[in-house]
Amino acid sequence: MVYDGSTKLYWQRSSSEELLTYDEALAYVDNLNRVKFAGYTDWRLPTLEEAMSLMEREQKNGKLYINPVFDRRPTVIWTASKQAVDVVWYVDFNVGRCAFNVLGGGDPVRAVRFRQ
Numbered sequence: 001m002v003y004d005g006s007t008k009l010y011w012q013r014s015s016s017e018e019l020l021t022y023d024e025a026l027a028y029v030d031n032l033n034r035v036k037f038a039g040y041t042d043w044r045l046p047t048l049e050e051a052m053s054l055m056e057r058e059q060k061n062g063k064l065y066i067n068p069v070f071d072r073r074p075t076v077i078w079t080a081s082k083q084a085v086d087v088v089w090y091v092d093f094n095v096g097r098c099a100f101n102v103l104g105g106g107d108p109v110r111a112v113r114f115r116q
Contacts, residue, residue, distance in 0.1 A: 001038045002069055007053050008115045009046075010038075014071045019106030022088055025078045028109050043111040048081035050112055051091040052098055065096035074108035 002011045016028050025045060032043040054066050061068040064075060075094035082088050083100040090107050091098045101107060 003115065004053065007050065009050060009053070010040075010113045010115060011046075011054070011070070012037075012043075012111045013069070015074045015077060015108040015110040018108070020078070020109055021106055022078060022103040025107070025109045029111050032111055037111075040113055042113050044113065045078055045080035045109065046112040048079045048089040048091070048098060051077055051079045051089075051110075055091065055093065055096060059096075061093075064093045066093040070110075074110065076107050077110045078107045 002013050003009075004011065012032075016025070020028055029043050029045055033041045037043060054070070056065045056067060059065055061070065062072050064072060076090055076092045078101075079089045079091060079098075086103045087100045088103060089098055089100050
């Protein structure tokens with residue numbers, strides 16, 4: 001787990017090992033809560049703004065735009081923010097941008113929770 005004091009968010013240091021559809025991403029987060037990952041049951045997908053808060057201005061983690069405290073994989077993560085009914089935003093740390101993906105596509109998950 002990684003804590004970001006400026007946003008008061010806890011992040012998974014790693015992520016899901018495989019590419020997941022959006023529905024699978026939601027199930028992945030549900031499972032983290034079911035098993036009380038790191039002792040908590042309020043994990044969720046990040047909003048686009050939360051995920052973008054991890055983006056660095058320069059390449060730092062190898063050639064990724066994310067702090068080296070995080071694992072180098074994944075280079076892309078789902079968000080909970082929808083661009084349209086069947087289109088969801090993702091953040092790509094490989095190229096330093098955000099974009100959107102059709103729900104049937106696959107991306108990894110890096111779950112987040114708010115410090116209470």
